[in-house]
Amino acid sequence: MRPCTIFHTLSEDHERLLLDSAQGDLPGVAFLDRAADELFRVAQEANGTHAPSDAPPGWGISAHVARVAAAMALRNGRAIGLLVSSGYGVEAAGLVRRLGEIAQHAIGCATDPTGTYAKNWGERAGKAGKPSSAYVRGTADPRSIREKWDFLSGMEHATLSPYLNLMCSQDERGEIVHPVQPARHQAADAIALSSAAWDLVRTAVAVCQAHGLDTAQTLALGQELHDSQAASDALADDWAGTRDREMRSAG
Secondary structure (H helix, E strand, O other): OEEEEEOOOOOOHHHHHHHHHHHHHHHHHHHHHHHHHHHHHHHHHHHHOOOOOOOOOOOHHHHHHHHHHHHHHHHHHHHHHHHHHHHOOOOHHHHHHHOOOOHHHHHHHHHOOOOOOHHHHHHOHHHHHHHHHHHHHHOHHHHHHHHHHHHHHHHHHOOOOOOOHHHHOOOOOOOOEOOOOOOOOHHHHHHHHHHHHHHHHHHHHHHOOOOOOOOOOHHHHHHHHHHHHHHHHHHHHHHHHHHHHHHHHHH
């Protein structure tokens, strides 16, 4: 076991400085804010809708629970933004996973106007009652989504290897450094912000569909997010490449 060094530099002023500079440092913050604003707009508009004349008996339950998901998603998304902005992007991983679950549940409600999915979510029954199944349900690439679920789950729980891989480094003496001060993290910040913004938009689309609202504005924002995804992926890939070279050099 190699000796370790823990940096004890903790400062509320440093957290405040990071939070204040987030808009300039992190392009993803602006997209996250826009996605949250769009979901809030959609949720507010949905409050005034009424059941279609041909709606099945369970429509009201599905529509209502989709709005509940919107409220959950808004709080979760804002929490992710605050964590990342103040220098705790790695610690936001668990909330990123949770927001993905919420988005999937909202979609489940929107695509099942009978109310069955909404009831199952509330009662933790069927596929709606199993978080991992809900997370990958209906996705175009279940394998990669499952890998993302596993990674985020490892970060959410007290799993040692993801923490060591993401957070720790070696100093010039070969000692393992465990930084505890808040700081920007190129890969974690990019992944957390882009994933959160995307899931807020997905939730907004689901609420629109559940309530028969026009999706044009929401889908346009989603397209912007999709177009910007390459930049976030590049940041994460660049960090991963640098990290791999560091590990090979240290080995």
